Amino acid sequence: MAMITADPQDVPKVDSFSFTPEYMAKVNEVIANYPPGRQASAVIGVLDLAQRQQGWLPRAAMDEVARILQMAPIRVYEIATFYTMFHLKPKGRYLLQVCTTTPCWLRGSEAVMKACQEAADGTTFSVQEVECLGACVNAPVVQINDDFYEDLDAASTRRVLDAFRRGETPKPGPQVDRQTSAPEGGPTTLKGE
Secondary structure, three states: OOOOOOOOOOOOOOOOOOOOHHHHHHHHHHHOOOOOOOHHHHHHHHHHHHHHHHOOOOHHHHHHHHHHHOOOHHHHHHHHHHOOOOOOOOOOOEEEEEEOOHHHHHOOHHHHHHHHHHHOOOOOEEEEEEOOOOOHHHOOOEEEOOEEEEOOOHHHHHHHHHHHHOOOOOOOEEOOOOOOOOOOOOOOOOOOO
16 A cells, blocks of 8 residues: 655645634744744644645745744754655545554454555545554554544444544544443442442
8 A cells, every 4th residue: 555655756846835713823823932032832733724725735835944043944844754744746635544453453454454555546535554553452443534443343443434434523532332431331330339
């Protein structure tokens, strides 16, 4: 499966990028968290805002981040290409990040991955295999944009994806009868006095 990375042949050219007034206000909030002269420390937060506005990080957006933070563009490129959370080519509206490490694999992430790959069209859904999402108790787990969907199998994954296709936002978290990471069916101890 393809990671969402940059091969210059695959990346559409974007001639210019500028933050909207709404996003520029957020950029200024992020920069304000750092002392004067240390604005480069805000690079990850500002790159995230550029990606949220554009949907991915074209070179023009990285250049604008470098200009705003008074950094050499290569420093911004180094960060954007190092972290897998940054996408250097267009992706679908929903990014399906499927955990395939041991706990998820043992609980059926292969079937979840297959369901995600079947749905992937590059416009609505894009798929990325990722290492541990840190929700092992509720494996298998898929992060869809900013939300985690847990305790999945092929059928529940398809239901979640169908809801997104219809324009709905399914409830994040466990997709079985479980409160957060408590046992299925509810607490089994400390029920009384």
